[in-house]
Amino acid sequence: xxxxxxxxxxxxxxxxxxxxxKLRQAAAVVAAMVYSGVMSFILLKIIxxxxxxxxxxxxxxxxxxxCIHGEEAYVQTGGxxxxxxx
Numbered sequence: 001x002x003x004x005x006x007x008x009x010x011x012x013x014x015x016x017x018x019x020x021x022k023l024r025q026a027a028a029v030v031a032a033m034v035y036s037g038v039m040s041f042i043l044l045k046i047i048x049x050x051x052x053x054x055x056x057x058x059x060x061x062x063x064x065x066x067c068i069h070g071e072e073a074y075v076q077t078g079g080x081x082x083x084x085x086x
Contacts (some may be wrong), residue, residue: 012020065073070072
């Protein structure tokens with residue numbers, strides 16, 4: 001759909017198919033998305049300066065369940081029986 005815009009006698013911008021309330025609402029949605037993205041980035045930078053946001057490579061290779069909780073979530077028994085070929 002192609003939208004065309006006009007300015008009415010009261011100075012309001014009119015877009016065919018959209019009224020001013022819908023345009024304000026769309027602008028508010030975009031503003032909220034930009035605000036939440038920027039604030040998330042800032043907060044993650046602040047938190048990342050205090051504590052690491054990612055586990056180390058050695059912790060990932062051992063398994064985070066072992067490193068963090070001290071227990072193994074899945075017992076490694078040499079793979080699934082489905083994976084073994086006869």
